[in-house]
Amino acid sequence: MGRYFKLDIANKKYRSVLLLSYSIIAIIAVAIVITGVFAWFNSYTQKVVYDMSMVQLQNLDTTFTNSIDTCRTQLQTAWQDSNIKQHIYTQNESWKNENWIGSYFQRLCVNNGFAEYICLFRNENEFRYYGWRYPSEAEMQQIEQGVMETSNDMEQFIIHTDTRSNLCIFFTERNAMGEKPVRGIIYSLDLDALEKTLISQNVEDTTLLVYKSDGQAVMKGKLSGEQQDEVWSYLKGGDFSGGSRELLLNDSKYLCNSIYNDSLDMHFVMLQDYHIMQTKLAEIKKAAFLSVIISLITALLLAVFLANKLYYPLEDFFSRIGSGPELIPGNEDYSKKQAEITSDKIISQIHMMSQQYHSDKILGYLGGNEADAVIPPVLRLQDRTEHCILILFWTDEHVMDSRITQDIHQTLDENHSGCKISSFSDARASWTLMMIKEPVRIGMLSDPDRIAVKLSEECRQIQKTVPVRIYYAVSGLISDENELRPAFRDLQTLQKYHLLGRGTSGMTCELLNDGKENAVPRKIYEGLLSNIRAGKTQDSVESISEILDELSGYEIRKVLLFLSDLCVQIEQCIMGCELTGRQRQEKYLDHYVKITSLYDKSDLEYYLKHLIEETCLENSVFQEKTLRMNMLDAVEYIRKHYRDDDICVELVADQFHMSVSYFSKLFNEYVGMTFPEFINDLRLTYASEMLRSNPEVNIKRVAEACGFGNTSYFSSQFKKKFGISPSAFRNGR
Structure with missing residues (x-):
């Protein structure tokens, strides 16, 4: 059959075969693409519609919440206004104050855009309405009933009439959570205007x-x-x-x-x-279908082009074979060089990955506590009759550049012939660990003085080629694998001398025992804690450096424990903060971990400064909140006892454990009037109610019942407040 079916790729007929093959492949590919695109388009469209819907809903949620929060903020601001607060608490009926409040609330409603009116109430029987529209009787009944049925200020309720619907939010004062409001402000928002x-x-x-x-x-x-x-x-x-x-x-x-x-x-x-x-999607699908048809025609034209581009090079290829010239001219040396460069890059990357994995494994063992962990081969000593020393290198920067590590390794390797040098570094740490190992019989590492001199000279040699200052800490001679972990931890502890500004180049583990053996006395930080409790933030921050200087004479391990305890003591200076034993232990461990992760003295000073400033700020906020609560309690106490004969500023100040001058100053700031003015205002308001409800009552008895011992003084004060005498007020003139 091969005689009758023979395909000659150098023949013209092969061009037609290529064209037909490319065309069939192009049509099949486009058909698959069309099917896949439309299936994907349907699912993608549904997802996009859903995502856009959720975005619009979330935007509406955010906008609506912001509008409600803005209204609540306006109510809180109005509540804190001294004129409004005086009107609510003192029941001041001054026409001037009433006119100011009405103007204030009317401007608030107009500027808001969708607020219609505001209701201000002193109790459940006394409601007053202000704004650019006055509510109907039905609206008033729904508002007054609705607010009394609420249990907290985060609720909202809606009132309905035949022509409109309003959303009511409010800011109230209650005797306890869940109880009816005693007094407050209600905001009525037009829902149609809000929606528009x-x-x-x-x-x-x-x-x-x-x-x-x-x-x-x-x-x-x-x-x-x-x-x-x-x-x-x-x-x-x-x-x-x-x-x-x-x-x-x-x-x-x-x-x-x-x-x-x-x-x-x-x-x-x-x-x-x-x-x-669906109508919009149909238009999009129509446009997409038109694009696919154009793509199909383009693919067919491309098939013709590719068939020609493949056929003619093949024809030239076979003609070259027949004529005998070189198949592919080129530069063999260049190709080999490129291959070598590519191989070197791959080998270098594999070496770096392997080296990092090796370092992580070694450092994970040295920093671990598992007794049954398998020791890595590079750390084995006894079965190989070897001993070693560990050296921890770091710089005065917060990073350890890989080029510096290479310089250190190269210098140690050149100056310690006959020894094996291994380096281990963690990409997350700012130090490099070097291990110098030798057979015990050589004994070069057994002389600590000789090693110290040699390392000092090597450090000076490295220092000439790097732009940063290098520090190192060296362990003693290690012959037993069980000593490796303690030695590594001692080197890390030596690095912490930087926290006290005592870091030097060439530290040994003997430095850990160099210092006062006694525990650090707590009297060192007593003055600091006193300043924090007194709110002296600047003095507290300035004393940090002195405390750290005083700590420099103690062992670093004791200093780290002392600093952790100091941080806990600072946090306990927060007013109202009483830590349990477990909480104190958790905070102690948390501060210890954070302090030991710091790098130098400036980091430690910043950490303590930030902690002190936060503590003083929380104390300031706590004191301000306590004073506000005391003033509110004081006003309530005065409202209950203002008719007592012995009521005076000294009595009330003593009741709330304040000096008379300090209490008077705070009272004037929060209430907007002096203590005698406030007492007189309450008494005169009560006197007006007595005269209005009982026209036959004697003026002298009214004065005595209200706490005035002198009738003429009472009459003069009453006329000063209401503009008429008590008798004229009683008679309705």
Whole structure:
């Protein structure tokens, strides 16, 4: 059969075969691409629609939350205003103060954009309304009933009338959590205006809704009341965590997505018209299909081009074979050189990876505590009749450059002939560990004085070629593998002398026992703790350097333990902070780990400074909060006892453990008037209520009941406050 079926690639017919093959491959490839693209496009489109919906819902959630938080901030700011606070607590009926409050709240509502009015109430029977619109009787009843049914200020409630719906948020004062509010401020927000502000009304295929957890619609979008209830019923029974869900509403199909805000206790819902989305997607698919057809035609033209490009070089190839010239001219030396360079790079990378793995294994063993861990071969001594010394090198920078490590290794290798030099470095550490090992019979490492002189000379030699200062710590002679781990830990401890500014080039383990043997006395930091408790931040920070200088005379291990205990003592200076035994131990260990991971004295000073500043700041905040609470308690105490004959500033100041002058200053700042003015204002307000409710009462008896011992003084003060005498006020003139 081979006689009748023979393909000659140098023949013209081969060009047609190539063209047909490329065309078939191109058509099959494009068909596969079309199928895959459209399948991927459908799933990708659904994911994109879902992701865009969730982004829009999250944006609505964030915008709505920010608007509510802004309103709450405005209420808190208004509550702290001295005029409003005086009006609420003292029941001051001054027309001037009343006019100022009305103007203030009206400006607040107008500037807000969707707030209509504000309700200010002193108790559950006295509500006053301010703003650019006055509420109806039905709105007032719903507001006054709704706020009294709340248990905390994070709730919101909605009031409804025939023409409008309002969302009410509030800031109140309660006797205890869960109880009815005693006094406060209520913000009434027009939901229609809020919806127009937050949501664009020109989007045809999207409807955004907001529901409270009880099903009330905060934002109703373009839906009717029945449609809102239907969406809420569907929302309660659906799981929206996996993606969009389909909803049939008035014979129209919608894609529904929802998220829940637990802080506001509200559901944010997005409905997307399925028909409009499908229409848009059909247009996109049409454009994509047109692009694929163009790609198919391009592929066919490319097949023709490739068939020609392959055929003619093959024809030339066979003609060259027939004529006998060189097959492929080139430069053989150049090719070999490129191959050698590539091989060197690969070998170098493999060597670096192997070296790092080897170092990690050695350092992991030396830093570990497992008694049954297998010792790496490079650290074995006894079975090979060898001994060694360990040297830890580091610089005055926070990193150990690999080039410096290479210089150190090379210098040690040149100057210690007959010894084996091994280096181990951790990419996360700022030091390099060197091990010099030799057979015991040689004995070059047995003389510590000779080793010290040699290492000092080598360090000076290395120092000439590197831009940073080099430090090192050397262990004693090690003949037993069990001494390797303790020696390594001692070298790491020696490095910590940098924390006290005592790091020198050429430290030995004998330095660890050089210092006062006694424990560091706590009296060193007593003055620091006293300054922190007194709030003297600057003095405390300035004493850090003196304390560290004083610690430099003690053993470094004891210093590290002392500093950890000092940090715990500083944290315990925070007012109201009482640590249990377990908490204290956890903080102690946490500070020890952090301190031992520091690099030098400047790091340690910054660590202690930051801890002291944080402690002083927390104390300042705690004191400010305590003073505010004391002032509120003092006002409440005065309101209960202002009619007592013996009420005076000295009595109240003593009640709250303050000096009279300090209490008077704070009271004037927080209340906005002096102590006698506040007492007089309360007494005169009470006197006006007595005169109004009982016209037959005697003026003298009223003065005595209100705490005034002198009737004429009472009359003069009453006229000064209300503009008329007590008798005229009683008679209604």
